[in-house]
Amino acid sequence: MANERVISRRAVLAAVLVVAALQAWTARAADPPPISYTIRFASLPSHLAEIDATIPTDGRASIDLMMPIWSPGFYRVENYATRIQEISARTTTGTPLAIDHPQGNRWHVDTRGASSIVVSYRLLCNERSVTTNFVGEDYAVLTGGATFITLTERAQAHRPHDVKLELPPGWKQSMTGLDPAPDRAANHYRAPDFDTLVDSPIVAGTPIVQTFDVAGSRHEVVEIGNVGAFDSARAAADLKKVVEAHRRIWGELPFKEYDFLLVFRQGGGGLEHKNSMLATSNATATDTAAGYLRWLNFISHEYCHAFNVKRLRPVELGPFDYEREPHTESLWISEGFTSYIGNLAVTRAGLSTPQEFLDSLSAQIRQLQNAPGRLVQTLAQSSLDVWTSEGVSGVNTNANTSVSYYIKGQIAGFLLDAEVRRATGGAKSLDDVMRLAYRRYGGGRGFTPGQFRATTAEVAGRDLSAWFRRVVASTDELDYTVALDWFGLRFVAGSWSLAVREDATPAQNDHLRALLQ
Ligand SMILES: [Zn+2]
Numbered sequence: 030m031a032n033e034r035v036i037s038r039r040a041v042l043a044a045v046l047v048v049a050a051l052q053a054w055t056a057r058a059a060d061p062p063p064i065s066y067t068i069r070f071a072s073l074p075s076h077l078a079e080i081d082a083t084i085p086t087d088g089r090a091s092i093d094l095m096m097p098i099w100s101p102g103f104y105r106v107e108n109y110a111t112r113i114q115e116i117s118a119r120t121t122t123g124t125p126l127a128i129d130h131p132q133g134n135r136w137h138v139d140t141r142g143a144s145s146i147v148v149s150y151r152l153l154c155n156e157r158s159v160t161t162n163f164v165g166e167d168y169a170v171l172t173g174g175a176t177f178i179t180l181t182e183r184a185q186a187h188r189p190h191d192v193k194l195e196l197p198p199g200w201k202q203s204m205t206g207l208d209p210a211p212d213r214a215a216n217h218y219r220a221p222d223f224d225t226l227v228d229s230p231i232v233a234g235t236p237i238v239q240t241f242d243v244a245g246s247r248h249e250v251v252e253i254g255n256v257g258a259f260d261s262a263r264a265a266a267d268l269k270k271v272v273e274a275h276r277r278i279w280g281e282l283p284f285k286e287y288d289f290l291l292v293f294r295q296g297g298g299g300l301e302h303k304n305s306m307l308a309t310s311n312a313t314a315t316d317t318a319a320g321y322l323r324w325l326n327f328i329s330h331e332y333c334h335a336f337n338v339k340r341l342r343p344v345e346l347g348p349f350d351y352e353r354e355p356h357t358e359s360l361w362i363s364e365g366f367t368s369y370i371g372n373l374a375v376t377r378a379g380l381s382t383p384q385e386f387l388d389s390l391s392a393q394i395r396q397l398q399n400a401p402g403r404l405v406q407t408l409a410q411s412s413l414d415v416w417t418s419e420g421v422s423g424v425n426t427n428a429n430t431s432v433s434y435y436i437k438g439q440i441a442g443f444l445l446d447a448e449v450r451r452a453t454g455g456a457k458s459l460d461d462v463m464r465l466a467y468r469r470y471g472g473g474r475g476f477t478p479g480q481f482r483a484t485t486a487e488v489a490g491r492d493l494s495a496w497f498r499r500v501v502a503s504t505d506e507l508d509y510t511v512a513l514d515w516f517g518l519r520f521v522a523g524s525w526s527l528a529v530r531e532d533a534t535p536a537q538n539d540h541l542r543a544l545l546q
Pocket residue numbers: 330331334363364367
C-alpha cells in the first residue's frame with residue numbers, strides 16, 4: 030500500500046507538472062508581440078532623447094496612441110506630450126505613414142495594413158523632477174510616464190513593452206527596476222505591461238553602485254550626478270538597517286530586487302515605485318548630522334511606499350487611467366502614515382535617537398497647530414482636493430485655507446498608534462493594523478475608507494469610529510491627551526515640543542521604548 034501510494038503520488042505530480050508546463054507554454058504562445066522602444070541620446074548638450082517605438086498593429090487599419098498626462102504618486106497633471114518636438118510614423122520597411130494629433134496627448138496613425146509600424150519622436154529632457162526627464166553630458170534620468178507613447182486601449186496595456194537604450198560613448202551602464210529582456214543583452218529590458226514600464230524609472234551614465242542583501246532580497250544603491258563628498262558606503266550600510274526595520278514592520282520584503290535610484294542634483298523630491306525609488310538628493314545638504322538624518326527619513330519614507338501605496342493602496346489608486354486623474358480621500362494614510370512609519374523605521378534601526386524622533390514629530394505638530402487651515406479643511410478633503418490645491422501634490426499647501434495630509438496625516442498616525450496601543454493594553458499597535466491591512470488589501474485589491482476603519486477596529490478590539498470622525502472628517506482640534514498619557518510625554522511649556530515627562534511611570538517609559546525599539 031505504501032509503495033502504491035508513492036507511485037500514485039508521483040503519477041499525480043507528473044500530471045500536475047505536465048499541465049503546468051502546458052499552461053506556461055500556452056501563456057507564452059498567447060503573449061502578444063511587444064511594443065519595442067529604442068532610445069538614443071544623439072545630442073547630450075541639447076538634452077534630447079530620440080525614441081523609435083515599434084508597435085504591432087494586430088492587422089488594424091488604424092491605431093490610436095497616447096502618452097500619460099500624469100504619473101502615479103505625483104498628483105499633478107503634467108501633460109508630458111508637450112515635450113515632444115517632432116513625431117513621425119512609417120512602416121517597418123520605411124514607407125511614411127500619416128500621423129494625426131487629434132488631442133494634446135493622443136495620435137492617430139493609418140497603418141495601410143502594415144503588421145507593425147514605427148513611431149519616431151524626439152523628446153526634450155531638460156527637467157529635474159522625479160516625474161520628468163533629464164538628459165545631460167554625464168547622465169540621463171528617464172521616467173516612464175514622461176517617456177513612452179503606447180496604444181490607447183486598456184487591454185493593449187497588458188502586452189509586453191521592451192526598452193533598449195543605446196548609451197553614448199563613455200557611459201557605463203543603465204539601472205532600473207525592470208527585468209532584463211529575454212536576450213539578456215546589456216541595457217535591454219522587458220516590462221510585462223505598460224503599468225510596470227511607467228512604474229520603472231531608468232537612470233543611465235556611470236553610476237556608483239553598491240549592493241546589499243536582506244532576507245534574500247537584493248538591494249542596489251545607485252548614485253548618479255553630483256555625488257560630491259557623499260559617503261556612499263556609510264549610506265548603503267545605514268539603508269540596510271532601515272530595510273531590516275521595514276521588514277520587521279511589514280513581515281516581508283515583497284521583491285527579489287529593489288533599486289534605490291539616487292540622483293544628486295539641484296532640487297528635491299522622491300517618487301515611489303513597486304521595486305525602486307527615484308529620489309533627488311543633494312550631497313551638501315547631507316553634510317551635517319541633522320541633514321543626513323533628514324535624508325535617511327526621506328529615503329525611508331520612499332522605501333515605506335513600496336508597501337504603503339504601491340501594494341497597500343486606497344481602492345481608487347489603481348488600475349491607473351493615465352489620461353484621467355484619480356480622486357481619493359485616503360492620501361493621509363498613504364502619505365502621512367508613510368512619514369510616520371518611515372521615521373519610526375529609522376529610529377528602530379538605531380539611526381536616530383528617541384529625542385530626534387520626537388523632535389521631528391514636534392516640528393510637524395508645530396506646523397499644524399500654527400496653520401489656520403487646520404480649522405478650515407478636513408484631512409479627507411485635503412486628499413480629495415490635491416489636484417486643484419495651490420501646493421504641488423499636497424506639499425506646501427496654503428496654510429491659511431488648507432491642511433497638509435502629509436503633516437496632519439503623520440500626526441494622525443502617531444495618535445492612532447497610541448489609541449490602538451491603549452485599547453489593547455500595549456499588545457497591539459499601528460504596526461499590526463498596517464500589517465493586517467497589507468495582507469488583506471495589498472496587491473490587486475485596494476481598501477475603502479470603511480475597510481481601513483474596520484481593520485483598525487479589529488486590531489484594537491474596539492470601535493474607533495469616533496476617533497476617525499474627529500481626526501479625518503472634522504476640523505476639530507486634535508486631541509493629544511491619549512498619546513501623551515500612554516507614552517509619558519508632555520509639550521514643553523509654551524511650545525509644541527514633545528519631551529519625556531520627568532515623572533513618567535516605568536510603564537509609560539516601557540510604552541515609549543516599545544514604540545521606538
Ligand atoms: Zn510619499
